[in-house]
Amino acid sequence: MRRYILVSFLWIFLLGFVQAGLADEPKRGGTLKMAIRKDVDIMNPLVGTKSTDGRIRETMFEPLLGIDLAGKVQPNLAESWEMSKDGKVYTFKLRRGVKFHNGREMTADDVKFSIDYTLNPKNGAYGYTRLALLDRAEIVDKHTLRMHLKKAGPGFLSVLTNIQTFSVIPKESLPEGIEKLDQYPPGTGPFRFVEWKPAQRLVLERFDDYWGPKAFVDKMILRPVRDATVRFTALRTGDVDIIERAPLEWIEQVAKGKVKGVQFAVATHAEFRSVEFNVAAPPFDSKKMRLAVAHAVNKKQLLQAGFFGFGDPTDQKYPKGHTWYIDNVPAPEYNPDKARALLKEAGYKGEPIVMLVQQSAAREGEAAMMQAQLKKVGINLKLNMVGRGVYHALLRKGKYSFHLGGGSFYPDPALTYGSDLRCGPNLKKRSNNTSGFCRKSMDALIDKLETEMDQSKRKQLLKQMVQEVVDDVIILYVGFGPQFHAFRDNIKGFTTDSDAAFRWWGGGLSHTWIDKNR
DSSP: OHHHHHHHHHHHHHHHHHHHHHTOOOOOOOEEEEEESSOOOOOOTTSOOSHHHHHHHTTTOOOSEEEOTTSOEEESSEEEEEEOTTSOEEEEEEOTTOBOTTSOBOOHHHHHHHHHHHHOGGGOOGGGTTTTTEEEEEEEETTEEEEEESSOOTTHHHHTTSTTTOOOOOTTOSOTTOOOOSSOOOOOSSEEEEEEETTTEEEEEEOTTOSSSOOSSSEEEEEEOOOHHHHHHHHHHTSOSEESSOOHHHHHHHHTTOSTTEEEEEEEEEEEEEEEEOTTSTTTTSHHHHHHHHHHOOHHHHHHHHHTTOOEEOSSSSOTTSTTOOSSOOOOOOOHHHHHHHHHHHTOOOOOEEEEEEOOHHHHHHHHHHHHHHHHTTOOEEEEEEOHHHHHHHHHHTOOSEEEEOOOOOSSHHHHHHHHHOOOTTGGGTSSOTTOOOOHHHHHHHHHHHHOOOHHHHHHHHHHHHHHHHHHTSEEEEEEEEEEEEEETTEESOOOOTTOOSEETTEEGGGOEEOTTO
16 A cells, blocks of 8 residues: 555656646756766776666767667667568668767778677677677678678667667777776767766766757766765755665655655666576575575565565566566465475575675665575575675676576567576676576577567567576566656756666757756
8 A cells, every 4th residue: 555655646746747847948058966876887888888887878878779768769870771581681871970079970880890899709798698699790881881690680670779789989999808998988979078086976078069969968977976865965955966776765755745856757667686596506506496495585575675665576577568578477486385395305404505795775675685584494594795896796707606686678588588598608707697597498499589570479489488487497586676866856858768777769868957047
């Protein structure tokens, strides 16, 4: 009942916000100050494209294509494209007159360089596995690029709508094999890099030669503030104008009208939660141990602990109601007695098992709840709380037993599930498939899902894949929680997508303006 009332408040609040925003006329100028949850880690735009790092880059760098809120692929740096009859060759006409932040015009050479850099395993680019279907990129002329696929790919265009696959940067602007840079290379986005003071601020300014609608604000100052409550306090006092990941307990107060001068935008499915096992090492190379954990976890309680009453349980990586959610897939239910029986069958004697947890208020709350739940069935759970950098380093090295995972879902299911489950030549690095799972039959299913053109047959393949994941508890999907951007009431025009992007195709910080009369 409490959650129902709160959701009703949110809808009333958001409706009023939208109606008020439609009457305002955008104004240009000013400096927008934003508090972000962490400092920049890596300034290589093709490496480490997740989370806040990726969202910051969305303001400076762009993918080849865009995607709207309805999930439809849109032109972006490529203004049009054609697909061959066999679905294996895509020809892209690049937008003319696009300039990089250094003033040079973007050409097909730059797009090919960005793709080739991503496909080189020495570079550790996040998009390496996303482009697994691509055989090669060919320059046709200055403004035309042709991509040859290894096989037909019905979801290939959706892969090109996100900078996590690759963004377009100038030819030879990145040295091979170098992840750490002291500044960003030039991008094509509406904002350009000016200055970075570690642990203090990142300064961006409007790029006046941007090919599309120019940003309204002159400058943005992004300040890392790790504590969510401190971020919200800075917002209320006017030290900053907008914050990401506003604390949920305060969003409830804003929605009820108890906090004046603050508004918010919600990303409904921005926080995905799963329990991911290291299936390549004891104790979770045992299916019985994984299944025991699945029966021991109460998903609703876990989400309650992490998301202050928000959140919806799931047994898949898509939310219910989504095109690619598969109905009628039986999943392990909360059953402590079954969990205890499975532990006994597996020969578990109560030895300590360490769970890796990335430090954050939400995850620490979830981890404490999970520790209590597993204790009830006899699992002696220890928590290893570490910072983000150490967390991802341990995942990539396979130095963990299991962890509370996150992640996103994408427009195409082959990418959504393939990123987590494909063996691939890059498995040793565990850049995407951090669980170490490798099964040739699963790779074959992913391959078929990537190339099947018939929608109904794709759903059947996906159902087979999801059922295998659920039956073997390769990953235990827990649920979705929201994220909120909060901002002062003189900040206008800001919207986000379901993944809490700072900038998305058609909206975000590039469309945000400051009402100086408020």
